[in-house]
Amino acid sequence: MELKCLGGVNEIGGNAFLLKNADTHILLDFGKSFKQEGRFFSGFLKARTSKGLQDFFELGILPEIDGFYSSDLRLNKKDTNITACFLSHAHLDHFGNINLLNEKIPIFMGETAKTIIQSIQDTSRVPFGRPFIRDATDEVPSNVRTFRTGDVFQLGTMEIIPIHVDHSIPGSYGYIIKGNKTIVYSGDLRLHGWRKDLTKDFIQEAKNSNPDILLMEGTNINEVSTMDEIQVREDISKTIASTKELVIANYSLRDIDRFRSFYLATKENGRKLLINTKQAYLLKMLQDDPNLDIPSVTDPHIQVYKRSKTKFYKWEEQLFEELHLVEKNNFDQSTAVFHCDFWNLPDLIDIKPKQHSTYLYSHGDPFDIEGELDFNRMMEWINHYNLKFKQYHASGHASQYDLIKIVNKIEPDLVIPIHSEQPELYEDLIEIPVLLPKKYHNIHL
Numbered sequence: 001m002e003l004k005c006l007g008g009v010n011e012i013g014g015n016a017f018l019l020k021n022a023d024t025h026i027l028l029d030f031g032k033s034f035k036q037e038g039r040f041f042s043g044f045l046k047a048r049t050s051k052g053l054q055d056f057f058e059l060g061i062l063p064e065i066d067g068f069y070s071s072d073l074r075l076n077k078k079d080t081n082i083t084a085c086f087l088s089h090a091h092l093d094h095f096g097n098i099n100l101l102n103e104k105i106p107i108f109m110g111e112t113a114k115t116i117i118q119s120i121q122d123t124s125r126v127p128f129g130r131p132f133i134r135d136a137t138d139e140v141p142s143n144v145r146t147f148r149t150g151d152v153f154q155l156g157t158m159e160i161i162p163i164h165v166d167h168s169i170p171g172s173y174g175y176i177i178k179g180n181k182t183i184v185y186s187g188d189l190r191l192h193g194w195r196k197d198l199t200k201d202f203i204q205e206a207k208n209s210n211p212d213i214l215l216m217e218g219t220n221i222n223e224v225s226t227m228d229e230i231q232v233r234e235d236i237s238k239t240i241a242s243t244k245e246l247v248i249a250n251y252s253l254r255d256i257d258r259f260r261s262f263y264l265a266t267k268e269n270g271r272k273l274l275i276n277t278k279q280a281y282l283l284k285m286l287q288d289d290p291n292l293d294i295p296s297v298t299d300p301h302i303q304v305y306k307r308s309k310t311k312f313y314k315w316e317e318q319l320f321e322e323l324h325l326v327e328k329n330n331f332d333q334s335t336a337v338f339h340c341d342f343w344n345l346p347d348l349i350d351i352k353p354k355q356h357s358t359y360l361y362s363h364g365d366p367f368d369i370e371g372e373l374d375f376n377r378m379m380e381w382i383n384h385y386n387l388k389f390k391q392y393h394a395s396g397h398a399s400q401y402d403l404i405k406i407v408n409k410i411e412p413d414l415v416i417p418i419h420s421e422q423p424e425l426y427e428d429l430i431e432i433p434v435l436l437p438k439k440y441h442n443i444h445l
């Protein structure tokens with residue numbers, strides 16, 4: 001077998017791994033590399049999309065492979081030899097480039113991941129390329145296929161087994177891939193979330209497969225320990241209890257576990273959680289998923305905030321017909337928890353938070369210069385309105401302690417660290433041999 005890392009090397013994200021076994025070629029994830037793009041582009045300094053993907057090829061941001069990309073991108077029309085693409089989960093650093101892929105390549109993803117990607121597509125600006133999830137037409141069938149844990153795929157000379165894991169977005173999977181060798185791909189995972197049992201199932205199945213190679217994420221390989229979600233929920237609840245006026249919450253709207261923590265803490269304190277239309281849209285779509293225990297968007301402790309805009313999107317207008325909405329002047333600040341992320345900070349101008357309000361920031365620390373600049377901008381808003389600042393967060397990724405535990409439990413013959421800024425740390429931390437991959441190099445397994 002052969003492995004070529006097209007991304008996810010010495011960086012957190014941009015995952016894309018090509019696995020070959022005889023004439024079967026499988027692509028594991030095809031994510032955006034924010035680090036590589038950010039090296040060359042920012043704001044109005046953009047790649048020229050009129051040139052197709054040429055700018056990305058020139059700068060080494062995307063791999064130049066015959067037949068790999070969609071036929072609308074004016075590249076040569078060679079047929080692809082990729083049998084299928086398998087996605088681990090619905091984070092952009094894992095799926096964000098699938099809209100560029102040759103439409104003949106089937107893309108497999110979990111049922112829930114598909115729902116989330118569909119909601120991103122419905123409620124965000126259309127990215128360059130094709131839609132992420134393409135509906136079937138009379139001429140072209142959709143190339144999206146979905147699965148749940150328990151499904152096994154035999155494609156050519158490879159067997160691919162998706163197994164659920166716990167991560168900061170529902171519908172996350174790792175994979176066991178059997179060809180001449182057995183390879184385990186961790187995706188992104190953790191052992192300190194509400195659903196750590198999912199990751200434990202994955203570890204057990206991976207161990208049982210007697211793997212030769214483990215492609216292992218290492219986002220937090222330098223973080224000895226991390227807070228867990230239970231602690232986060234308790235801290236949020238205490239902060240709400242000690243705040244007299246408005247609590248403003250900045251959390252990732254697709255992190256359903258964090259949303260649930262905020263919901264429960266809000267309810268415990270007899271308040272109402274005001275969510276934005278994007279989150280309401282996503283919750284409505286996920287509502288029917290039997291495996292997710294998600295509070296309903298019509299729950300008495302949840303309200304949807306209608307922003308002060310003159311023009312709304314069609315998908316928002318449809319929501320307004322079905323839901324009870326709250327506007328800037330018709331809610332009581334002392335009984336509300338108001339979701340307001342970075343992009344919606346101007347909403348504070350409409351709401352005018354009263355003295356003794358709190359801003360609860362529920363993300364990790366910024367990890368690059370752009371992130372620090374945005375963080376400083378957010379702090380300007382917080383200072384302007386004289387808000388009390390609090391930060392509580394549990395990572396979506398396993399701590400160093402848990403990563404070592406996971407690797408030792410799965411017990412592969414070789415570990416290939418990916419999705420990490422410091423993959424070399426694995427060499428000192430585990431006894432199992434480690435191979436540090438190089439981007440675009442073939443590794444014979």
Ligand SMILES: [Zn+2]
Nearest residue numbers: 013091093188
């Ligand atoms: Zn990731």
Ligand SMILES: [Zn+2]
Nearest residue numbers: 089091167188
């Ligand atoms: Zn992720």
